[in-house]
Amino acid sequence: MNRYVIPLAVFVVLVVFLGIGLGLNPREVPSPLIDKPAPAFSLAQLHTPAQSFALKDMSGKVWLLNVWASWCVSCREEHPILVELSKSNAVPIVGLNYKDQRDDALQWLDKFGNPYNLSVSDTNGRVGIDFGVYGVPETFVIDKAGVIRYKQIGPVTPQALEQTIMPLVRKLQAS
Amino acid sequence: MRVVILLLCISGMPLAAFAQQSAQQQSTPQGAQPMADDPVANARAVHLAAKLRCLVCQNQSIAESNADLAIDLKRQIREQIAAGRSDEEITGFMVERYGDFVLYSPPVKAVTLLLWFGPLSLLVVGLYVLLRNLRRRGAAESPLSEEQKRAAAVLLKDGGGRQ
Numbered sequence: 001m002n003r004y005v006i007p008l009a010v011f012v013v014l015v016v017f018l019g020i021g022l023g024l025n026p027r028e029v030p031s032p033l034i035d036k037p038a039p040a041f042s043l044a045q046l047h048t049p050a051q052s053f054a055l056k057d058m059s060g061k062v063w064l065l066n067v068w069a070s071w072c073v074s075c076r077e078e079h080p081i082l083v084e085l086s087k088s089n090a091v092p093i094v095g096l097n098y099k100d101q102r103d104d105a106l107q108w109l110d111k112f113g114n115p116y117n118l119s120v121s122d123t124n125g126r127v128g129i130d131f132g133v134y135g136v137p138e139t140f141v142i143d144k145a146g147v148i149r150y151k152q153i154g155p156v157t158p159q160a161l162e163q164t165i166m167p168l169v170r171k172l173q174a175s
Numbered sequence: 176m177r178v179v180i181l182l183l184c185i186s187g188m189p190l191a192a193f194a195q196q197s198a199q200q201q202s203t204p205q206g207a208q209p210m211a212d213d214p215v216a217n218a219r220a221v222h223l224a225a226k227l228r229c230l231v232c233q234n235q236s237i238a239e240s241n242a243d244l245a246i247d248l249k250r251q252i253r254e255q256i257a258a259g260r261s262d263e264e265i266t267g268f269m270v271e272r273y274g275d276f277v278l279y280s281p282p283v284k285a286v287t288l289l290l291w292f293g294p295l296s297l298l299v300v301g302l303y304v305l306l307r308n309l310r311r312r313g314a315a316e317s318p319l320s321e322e323q324k325r326a327a328a329v330l331l332k333d334g335g336g337r338q
Binding site: 026027029030033076124125128130131132133134135137173 | 231233243248274278
């Protein structure tokens, strides 16, 4: 009896592990920055390059930092969702315009709408590296104390927004 | 082999929901040029880059990859070497931002125990099962009795005579 039960059990365990493995997205690498203070930065604003924007300007607020670029195809996918979100004024969205040309970025916002309270230009991608950005778009939820609470890798989907991001934002806003 | 991986990687990129600039822009890898003036620093940079995984093209090290991010990270390595930072400080910089996943050789800790010792424990279990089965089989082969030996000899003889 044992002869068959043990190999079968081993096989079942392997199948379960494989099943779990197939369900995971290998591109979603958990960020070590979750629950750590967001890296400080100060960058020129996209629309008004003479003015800068720093991380500390948002202290006391729960906000989203959305990494985007005009060359990024999947950014177009999430963009209508962000535009919709911005209309509700539920949470401020700051755009980190990652490794982009200013003109392209401005044109892109004119064409698809601007959901951002403001965008900053990370032309050489240095701030992106500090945030561990490796695939655009990425979205960070940052709390009142400037701590990163969540990172969405890849486009913000309606499910991610309703089930994860907004509940977290409301919880953080209430605290 | 490397060509296959590269092709897989390239063909997989548009499918993944992640855009990276590399496919669309610039093929000149700035930051990838060797620091010709300082061979020691150059060797260090190449050595470090070979130990770090490119997160955009996950089967390549950042030394091999020409993805935009890999080029930026190579530039970071060179800048930090020039600024006099140690190898540990530079890999620490990468791990702080991208996690242990960026290391091809992740540190041994609670969550990586299975990764490090899983194959070895499977080997040990396999050897144990093999030895046990061999021993059991050995025990089952009891020597023949005199009568059986005689019967076998007769059978062998008959068989030989048939040809």
